[in-house]
Amino acid sequence: MKARKGGLLILAAVLVVGSVLIGGRREGAEFAGSDGQAMATVAVIHPDYRPWFGVIWEPPPEIASGLFALQAALGAGVLGYYLGFRRGRAARQRNRSDAGD
Amino acid sequence: MHIAEGFLPPLHALAWTGIALPFVVISARRINRLMRQQPQIKLLLAAAAAFAFALSALKLPSVTGSCSHATGTGLGAMLFGPSIMAVLGAIVLTFQALLLGHGGLTTLGANVFSMAVVGPWIAYGLFRAARGVNLPLAGSVFLAAMLGDLATYMMSAGQLALAFPDPASGITGSFLKFLGVFGPTQLPLAVIEGLLTVVIVNFLREYSGEELQSLKFLPETLAVEARS
Numbered sequence: 529m530k531a532r533k534g535g536l537l538i539l540a541a542v543l544v545v546g547s548v549l550i551g552g553r554r555e556g557a558e559f560a561g562s563d564g565q566a567m568a569t570v571a572v573i574h575p576d577y578r579p580w581f582g583v584i585w586e587p588p589p590e591i592a593s594g595l596f597a598l599q600a601a602l603g604a605g606v607l608g609y610y611l612g613f614r615r616g617r618a619a620r621q622r623n624r625s626d627a628g629d
Numbered sequence: 630m631h632i633a634e635g636f637l638p639p640l641h642a643l644a645w646t647g648i649a650l651p652f653v654v655i656s657a658r659r660i661n662r663l664m665r666q667q668p669q670i671k672l673l674l675a676a677a678a679a680f681a682f683a684l685s686a687l688k689l690p691s692v693t694g695s696c697s698h699a700t701g702t703g704l705g706a707m708l709f710g711p712s713i714m715a716v717l718g719a720i721v722l723t724f725q726a727l728l729l730g731h732g733g734l735t736t737l738g739a740n741v742f743s744m745a746v747v748g749p750w751i752a753y754g755l756f757r758a759a760r761g762v763n764l765p766l767a768g769s770v771f772l773a774a775m776l777g778d779l780a781t782y783m784m785s786a787g788q789l790a791l792a793f794p795d796p797a798s799g800i801t802g803s804f805l806k807f808l809g810v811f812g813p814t815q816l817p818l819a820v821i822e823g824l825l826t827v828v829i830v831n832f833l834r835e836y837s838g839e840e841l842q843s844l845k846f847l848p849e850t851l852a853v854e855a856r857s
């Protein structure tokens with residue numbers, strides 16, 4: 529069980545690293561976002577289309593990366609809290625039942 | 630799958646908002662009811678929301694030399710049922726539209742529909758079907774989370790195709806073009822989403838048996854086995 533859990537995470541990490549290595553060899557690979565590429569495709573299909581509503585507020589790039597990190601950190605933080613909480617509780621219960629024997 | 634601000638014509642933007650809205654309203658009601666009936670489940674719900682929050686923030690590289698992100702919505706859909714995810718996804722997408730300049734308010738309805746409605750429903754439906762034909766739990770979770778992720782991007786491609794049909798090849802041609810942009814990049818990321826979802830479910834099976842049982846996520850025997 530333990531080994532398999534670690535194995536899946538390693539497999540995911542290998543996929544990410546492999547993607548960088550393989551994707552990086554492609555010509556003109558800049559790891560641009562596919563969302564942005566899709567919007568560029570809109571411009572190709574309908575060159576006349578102009579977005580009719582602009583972004584209300586866009587953070588400067590450096591701050592945007594910080595806010596993305598914040599989003600990920602909040603998510604990972606809460607998830608990590610839950611996992612640690614459950615694991616700790618399970619360990620306590622195990623100890624208690626051991627003591628009872 | 631974030632359609633950028635202003636990138637759907639007003640009529641389309643309005644229509645997708647109208648389509649997504651009832652799902653969000655029903656979702657809010659279901660979350661309220663769940664909190665009242667099973668308050669002990671709150672923490673797990675927060676964890677599922679956090680999973681979607683974290684995964685949708687991470688732009689991951691793909692073999693195509695482009696970047697994209699996972700959705701993280703399959704986990705919550707399988708645990709709590711797909712309708713729960715509409716509110717959670719809407720929160721993530723609103724945060725990104727207002728603070729990150731990613732997605733937009735006019736396209737919020739369309740983006741909520743693809744990421745927080747279609748993805749979760751496909752994931753949930755596939756999960757139930759896979760369990761119905763007795764596929765193992767991990768395999769079912771993997772398939773459901775992976776294909777739910779891909780379904781979200783297919784939906785986005787469809788939304789863009791409807792709004793911007795190709796002058797020569799029409800909506801179908803346009804759909805294939807947008808799918809060609811999203812699909813190859815998304816494929817390895819969907820596999821990663823599937824793997825991470827399985828890791829979390831394996832953990833829950835080991836440590837959160839009671840919660841899974843009260844959600845009827847696991848058949849009785851499995852939950853008992855996981856608890857002992």
